[in-house]
Amino acid sequence: MALPENKAKQKKVQLQICGVSKDFDGTLAVNNVDLDIYQGEIFALLGASGCGKTTLLRMLAGFEKPSAGSILLEGEDMARLAPYQRPMNMMFQSYALFPHMTVENNIAFGLKQDRMPKQQIADKVAEVLGLVQMEAYAKRKPHQLSGGQQQRVALARSLAKSPKLLLLDEPMGALDKKLRTRMQLEIVNILEKVGVTCVMVTHDQEEAMTMADRVGIMNAGILSQVGSPMEVYERPNSRMTAEFIGSVNLFEGELVVDEVGYVEIASDSLESNIYIAHGIVGSEGMALAVAIRPEKINISRTEPAQAHNKARGVVEDIAYLGSHSVYHVRLPSGFKVLASVANSNRQIASDEQQRITWGDEVFVSWSDSCAVVLYS
Amino acid sequence: MHSSWQKALSWGILALGFAFLYVPIIVLIVYSFNESRLVTVWSGFSLKWYGELFSDRQMMKAVGVSLRIAFMSATSAVVLGTMAALVMVRFGGFKGKTLFTSMITAPLVMPEVITGLSLLLLFVSLDQFIGWPGGRGMTTIWIAHTTFCMAYVTVVVNSRLREMDQSLEEAALDLGANRLKVFFLITLPIVSPALVAGWLLAFTLSLDDLVIASFVSGPGSTTLPMEVFSSVRMGVSPKVNALSALLVTGIASLTFVGWWLMRRQEHKRLADLQAAKRQQEMV
Ligand SMILES: Nc1ncnc2c1ncn2[C@@H]1O[C@H](COP(=O)(O)OP(=O)(O)OP(=O)(O)O)[C@@H](O)[C@H]1O
Ligand SMILES: [Mg+2]
Numbered sequence: 001m002a003l004p005e006n007k008a009k010q011k012k013v014q015l016q017i018c019g020v021s022k023d024f025d026g027t028l029a030v031n032n033v034d035l036d037i038y039q040g041e042i043f044a045l046l047g048a049s050g051c052g053k054t055t056l057l058r059m060l061a062g063f064e065k066p067s068a069g070s071i072l073l074e075g076e077d078m079a080r081l082a083p084y085q086r087p088m089n090m091m092f093q094s095y096a097l098f099p100h101m102t103v104e105n106n107i108a109f110g111l112k113q114d115r116m117p118k119q120q121i122a123d124k125v126a127e128v129l130g131l132v133q134m135e136a137y138a139k140r141k142p143h144q145l146s147g148g149q150q151q152r153v154a155l156a157r158s159l160a161k162s163p164k165l166l167l168l169d170e171p172m173g174a175l176d177k178k179l180r181t182r183m184q185l186e187i188v189n190i191l192e193k194v195g196v197t198c199v200m201v202t203h204d205q206e207e208a209m210t211m212a213d214r215v216g217i218m219n220a221g222i223l224s225q226v227g228s229p230m231e232v233y234e235r236p237n238s239r240m241t242a243e244f245i246g247s248v249n250l251f252e253g254e255l256v257v258d259e260v261g262y263v264e265i266a267s268d269s270l271e272s273n274i275y276i277a278h279g280i281v282g283s284e285g286m287a288l289a290v291a292i293r294p295e296k297i298n299i300s301r302t303e304p305a306q307a308h309n310k311a312r313g314v315v316e317d318i319a320y321l322g323s324h325s326v327y328h329v330r331l332p333s334g335f336k337v338l339a340s341v342a343n344s345n346r347q348i349a350s351d352e353q354q355r356i357t358w359g360d361e362v363f364v365s366w367s368d369s370c371a372v373v374l375y376s
Numbered sequence: 377m378h379s380s381w382q383k384a385l386s387w388g389i390l391a392l393g394f395a396f397l398y399v400p401i402i403v404l405i406v407y408s409f410n411e412s413r414l415v416t417v418w419s420g421f422s423l424k425w426y427g428e429l430f431s432d433r434q435m436m437k438a439v440g441v442s443l444r445i446a447f448m449s450a451t452s453a454v455v456l457g458t459m460a461a462l463v464m465v466r467f468g469g470f471k472g473k474t475l476f477t478s479m480i481t482a483p484l485v486m487p488e489v490i491t492g493l494s495l496l497l498l499f500v501s502l503d504q505f506i507g508w509p510g511g512r513g514m515t516t517i518w519i520a521h522t523t524f525c526m527a528y529v530t531v532v533v534n535s536r537l538r539e540m541d542q543s544l545e546e547a548a549l550d551l552g553a554n555r556l557k558v559f560f561l562i563t564l565p566i567v568s569p570a571l572v573a574g575w576l577l578a579f580t581l582s583l584d585d586l587v588i589a590s591f592v593s594g595p596g597s598t599t600l601p602m603e604v605f606s607s608v609r610m611g612v613s614p615k616v617n618a619l620s621a622l623l624v625t626g627i628a629s630l631t632f633v634g635w636w637l638m639r640r641q642e643h644k645r646l647a648d649l650q651a652a653k654r655q656q657e658m659v
Contacts, residue, residue, distance in 0.1 A: 063546055083549045096547035100565045109561075110551030144648040161551065 011038040014197045015060075015165055020069030021221075022055050029055040031221035032069070037165075042191060042198045044208035047218030048244070053201040056218075057167050060199065061090045073164060084113070088165035093173045095154035097142035103129075103153050104138040110161045128156040131190055148179050155187065159194060166191070168200035172207055184210050205245050209233070217241045233293075238376045242291040247326075249297065249337050250374075251290045258284050265290055265373070269335035275308035277368035282375070289374040294340035296370040299327055300363050301356060310365035313337060315358055327356070329364050337364050401624060408617035415612050425614040429622075432615060438603035442583055445514060445599060449521035450578035454571055456522065457529025457578075462563075464530070465537040483527040492591030495520045499592060512594030520592045521585060525578035532577065536570035537563075576634070580627070 015037040022030040029052040037043050045053045058064045060071060062083035071078045078086055089110070098106050104125055111121045129135045132152035142150055151171070158166060171187060172180045188211050191198050202208050208215045209229040216226045217240075225232055225241045236242035239250060251274060253267030263280050264273040265288055274290050282288065304310050313329035316336065320343075327339045356362060407415055411422035429435060460480050464473070483491060499516050502508060509515045544566065548558045564571075586601040593602065604616055 061546075061550055063549075082554075083546070084552045084554055090547070090550050092543045092547055094541055094543050096541060096543040098544060098548070098562060098566075109548065109553070113552035113557070141648075143645060144651065157551070 011040060013037070014039040014074060015199070016072040016075075017056075017060075018070050018072070020056070020059060020066045020071060022052070022059060022064060023067040024055075028221050030059070030066075033221075033223045035216060035223060035226065037197060037199060039197055040195050041213040042188065042200065042211055044212035044215045045199065045201045045218055046205055046208040046215050046244075047203065049203055051218045052221040053203070053218055054169060057090070057169055057199065057201050060165070061088065061167055062086050087161075087163055088167060089158040089161055089163040090167040090169065091154050091158040091171060093170040095142075095150050095174070097150055097154055097157070099142055101141075102138065103134065103140050103142070103145070106142065106153060107157045107160050110157065114161070124160055128160050131159065131193065132156045147175055148183060151175065151183060155190065159190075159196065163196065166196045166198040168198060170202055171200060172202070172204070180207070181210075187211065217244060219244070235372060236291060236374065239289050239291075239374050242289075242372070242374060247294055247338055249292045249294065251292075251335075253288060253290060255280075255282050255284050255286045255288055258282065262368075263373075269331060269333045270311055271332065272308065272311070274371060275368055276371055276373065280373050291372045291374055292366055292370060294326060294338040295324075295342075296366050297337060297339035298365050299329065299339045299341060299356065300365070301360065303363050304365045306365060306367075309368060309371075310363055311337070312361065312363055315356060315360045315362055318358065327362075329362060331364075339364055404617055405621040405624065408614060408621040410614055410617075413614065415614055415617065425618040426622075429615045429618045434598075435600075435603055435607075435615070435619065438598050438600045441514065441597060442600035445517050445521060445589075446579045446582040448518050449525050449582040450575045452518070452522045453525035453529045453578040454575045457526045457574060458533050458567075458571060460526065460530045461533035461537055464534055480530055481527050483524040484531070486524075488524075488585075488587040491524055492520070492588040495523065495588065496591040512592055513597040516592040516594070517589050517597060517599065520588050521578075521582040524585075524588065525581050528577050528581060529574035532574040533567060533570045536567045540566055576630075 013036045015035075017033055017035040017037075020030060020033045021028065031052075033056060045056060047053050055064060059066050060078075062078065062081060062085075066079075073087065098109065101109065107125045107128060108121050111124055116124070125138070126135070129138060132155055134149065134152050134156065137145060137149060137153070142153065145153065151174070155171075172183060175183060184207055200208075200211065212229065214226060214228055215232055217224050217232060219240050225237045227235070232241060233245050236245065236248075242248045242250065251265075251267040251269050253265045253269075253274065255263060256266045256273060257264035258279075260279050262278065263276050263282075265276065266273050267290070276290075298304070303312075311331050313331045315327055316330045317328035319326040319328070322343070324340050324342045327341065329337045329339060331337060407418070408425060409421050409423065410418055411424065412419035464477050464480070495516075496512075499509060499512060499519075503510065509519070540563070545558050545562055548562045549555070553561060584601065585599075586605060589599045590602055593599065598606075604619065607613065608616060
């Protein structure tokens with residue numbers, strides 16, 4: 001599970017964000033963010049609307065000035081550099097293609113600013129156009145292109161100057177759902193081919209999970225967790241992250257048994273204690289939350305053999321979602337447990353499971369090791 | 377039955393409206409080909425008033441003065457108006473911005489008499505204190521026209537700048553162009569239709585102005601409207617009809633060309649959009 005993190009750690013740090021804050025006349029849009037971005041990785045900033053993602057990205061690009069903290073690219077402080085002096089390029093959410101220039105000239109624009117020789121510019125333009133498979137459209141104007149094609153051109157333009165850092169603001173924001181999934185993989189392929197370090201911003205967790213090597217969860221200006229998609233999903237460090245990424249069963253409770261090898265947590269939602277098969281840092285009586293993902297919850301008509309971590313309930317609702325179904329099970333306490341069952345299992349499952357339907361009395365259960373304890 | 381009656385009525389009203397607007401102009405043009413000296417009596421077709429118009433030195437000089445002033449005023453109004461609009465839209469958040477914004481558009485609602493009078497007083501006192509602009513003439517009319525045309529240009533350019541996506545400028549900045557280059561390579565080309573529209577508007581406003589020009593003009597700087605006005609006071613000559621006919625034709629054809637260009641561009645844009653959509657479906 002910790003593998004991607006280790007792999008990233010062996011790499012060089014490309015960008016350091018140290019204690020960066022941004023204060024907009026009293027509203028703290030970005031609050032003391034510390035973050036290292038490694039060379040060649042795709043990093044996604046993920047968070048709800050208005051949490052400060054764009055502001056952080058714009059500070060990297062130089063469009064906003066941090067109120068505090070510093071930004072170092074390959075060890076060099078960016079504070080004194082204007083946007084046009086920074087060796088990073090940004091792809092805008094609206095693509096911001098220059099409407100009065102052809103695709104070719106759009107891409108050449110940045111190269112011309114560097115006074116690159118004409119032939120070299122032509123070669124580079126052809127190269128990046130090839131990269132995004134848009135050679136045939138070089139002479140077109142942006143308004144003669146479809147949304148997906150415009151996105152490719154915008155990507156090509158931001159890659160043309162071989163930036164040390166590529167910034168993507170909601171790269172899929174302007175595309176429809178079907179095109180989105182296709183472009184996600186395609187963009188990742190292109191970025192990996194180029195090997196550019198990339199920081200992207202998105203509010204779509206699926207997009208962040210598919211595209212990024214590591215994600216950073218932002219909430220109200222604070223970077224609350226950083227890790228590989230798997231880490232933040234499997235080991236969320238706070239209630240906020242657990243609830244933001246995917247759906248989760250969150251049991252509020254307090255620590256009642258604190259032993260070296262195991263702990264027990266009592267929750268008002270459950271009749272018996274939650275048993276966790278490892279020790280945690282804490283003291284008895286401490287308020288905690290336990291997060292269990294719906295796909296970790298088993299559902300059966302007969303009482304499972306295990307001693308702990310089970311509860312009786314009534315199936316209140318079944319949501320059929322194609323590949324899996326989500327059962328809403330109401331416990332005697334009124335708490336609703338979500339249990340996700342893959343539909344391939346459902347097909348071949350024993351008669352007993354197949355018969356589980358609305359209003360049935362069932363048992364939900366989970367193994368001792370799959371619950372995550374949350375302190376905050 | 378009923379609906380056809382309604383239709384006839386609405387056509388009638390429409391025709392009446394058009395007649396109200398255009399019959400005077402048509403009559404004016406028709407009578408410019410009148411042979412008679414009397415403007416109201418038709419006595420036969422002739423082009424002689426056009427000949428007389430072109431040999432009227434004073435009138436031709438006034439045309440020249442007016443065109444020159446209109447050209448210069450429109451040009452300087454576009455430069456200053458664009459700068460003002462840029463400050464209003466792009467450099468937000470300075471103290472007194474609201475005051476600046478409302479003051480720059482004040483000439484739009486100010487009675488011309490007041491604008492003219494105040495400018496006259498300004499020029500007179502400037503003359504007294506610093507010896508410039510040295511009497512009234514083309515320069516003072518130019519300055520006066522620039523002042524009130526600039527307000528119009530500012531409004532036109534302002535709205536265009538407002539609807540321009542600001543990330544275009546940021547993208548150019550991000551790609552390595554400094555602010556000056558961004559302005560000339562990105563902002564200016566994108567708002568250029570507004571500059572052209574503003575220039576044309578300023579040009580016609582300046583060409584048309586009688587009141588302000590009368591206040592600030594001096595000997596030897598009689599503009600066309602002033603010349604026409606004074607000649608009409610001494611009795612209407614069919615020469616004025618001929619002049620008006622030429623002006624109307626000129627303005628109408630300019631307007632038509634502008635409309636036609638815009639329509640062609642719009643058609644092309646729509647066709648391109650369709651083509652792009654079709655392509656996306658195929659991909
Ligand atoms: N120029 C500005 N002046 C004042 N406040 C601003 C400015 N830009 C952003 N903010 C505020 O900062 C906060 C963060 O905004 P930001 O645009 O970074 O959010 P975001 O995470 O990108 O949201 P979204 O997903 O909606 O784009 C918001 O509360 C916003 O109102
Ligand atoms: Mg945003």
